[in-house]
Amino acid sequence: MFFKNLIDEIDSMMARDPAARSRLDVVFSYPGFHAMIFYRLTHRLWRWRLLFLGRLVSQIGRWLTGIEIHPGAEIGRRLFIDHGMGVVVGETSILGDDVTLYQGVTLGGTSLAAVKRHPTLEDGVVVGAGAQVLGPVTIGAGARIGANAVVLKDVPGGVTMVGIPARVVQPRAKQMDSVTDKEFCAYGTPSADLPDPVARAIDGLCDQVTSIQAQVKDLEQRLEEAERGAEAPEQPVEERADAAGPKN
Numbered sequence: 216m217f218f219k220n221l222i223d224e225i226d227s228m229m230a231r232d233p234a235a236r237s238r239l240d241v242v243f244s245y246p247g248f249h250a251m252i253f254y255r256l257t258h259r260l261w262r263w264r265l266l267f268l269g270r271l272v273s274q275i276g277r278w279l280t281g282i283e284i285h286p287g288a289e290i291g292r293r294l295f296i297d298h299g300m301g302v303v304v305g306e307t308s309i310l311g312d313d314v315t316l317y318q319g320v321t322l323g324g325t326s327l328a329a330v331k332r333h334p335t336l337e338d339g340v341v342v343g344a345g346a347q348v349l350g351p352v353t354i355g356a357g358a359r360i361g362a363n364a365v366v367l368k369d370v371p372g373g374v375t376m377v378g379i380p381a382r383v384v385q386p387r388a389k390q391m392d393s394v395t396d397k398e399f400c401a402y403g404t405p406s407a408d409l410p411d412p413v414a415r416a417i418d419g420l421c422d423q424v425t426s427i428q429a430q431v432k433d434l435e436q437r438l439e440e441a442e443r444g445a446e447a448p449e450q451p452v453e454e455r456a457d458a459a460g461p462k463n
């Protein structure tokens with residue numbers, strides 16, 4: 216079981232990094248993989264209440280990998296931290312399955328109170344290089360956070376957020392709405408041949424707006440005609456007879 220999970224994790228990292236050429240590559244050269252081994256160990260120590268030992272081993276892991284994951288964080292399966300240097304995952308962070316973090320990402324707190332103060336990332340979230348996700352916010356499944364973005368509020372699933380403070384943008388190409396490795400978009404950038412649910416939804420809305428505009432125009436015309444009919448003064452009988460011209 217342990218080895219099956221390990222192979223699963225390695226394969227998922229390969230699926231998300233076109234530069235990974237073999238499992239050996241991942242095992243020996245991927246700090247994100249090493250950091251996860253340290254985390255699995257330190258998290259166990261933490262749960263056994265060996266808090267100091269957990270922090271100590273975690274610190275050694277940080278020296279070796281440049282990635283700081285607090286032993287208290289809750290992390291699902293197949294987390295991939297690509298490159299890794301400078302990544303910080305805070306104590307009360309919760310990460311679902313198939314999450315991807317690039318170098319320099321902070322999942323940080325904004326409060327000094329010892330409560331849930333770090334982000335929750337649902338399944339399949341991708342966080343770009345240097346992005347900061349701060350506070351007990353929730354990033355919905357499949358959402359993508361752009362490089363260097365600063366996220367301070369909850370993010371709905373499937374959307375793309377960029378900038379400081381982060382705002383939703385429509386991808387120029389296609390959007391990732393899946394959370395599986397098969398459909399993972401390397402670097403959060405989808406290829407043009409994936410289905411784009413957002414574009415499809417917008418197309419549908421545009422069609423509806425066009426149809427509603429046509430209906431409104433038709434109604435306006437009918438109303439105008441009806442008003443014109445109502446406004447036309449009733450002609451007296453003699454005038455009508457005059458207007459008809461002289462009788463022979």
Ligand SMILES: CC(C)(COP(=O)(O)OP(=O)(O)OC[C@H]1O[C@@H](n2cnc3c(N)ncnc32)[C@H](O)[C@@H]1OP(=O)(O)O)[C@@H](O)C(=O)NCCC(=O)NCCS
Binds near residue numbers: 360361362377386403
């Ligand atoms: C956010 C991201 C996922 C969006 O990718 P995408 O779906 O292909 O989006 P697009 O390139 O079509 O960009 C959509 C809009 O967002 C803007 N945008 C994209 N990424 C941005 C970023 N990081 N910061 C600010 N704006 C960004 C684009 O300029 C575009 O705006 P426009 O329509 O006004 O021109 C991607 O740009 C990104 O930052 N990925 C992280 C990659 C990374 O960290 N790689 C590290 C590898 S080592």
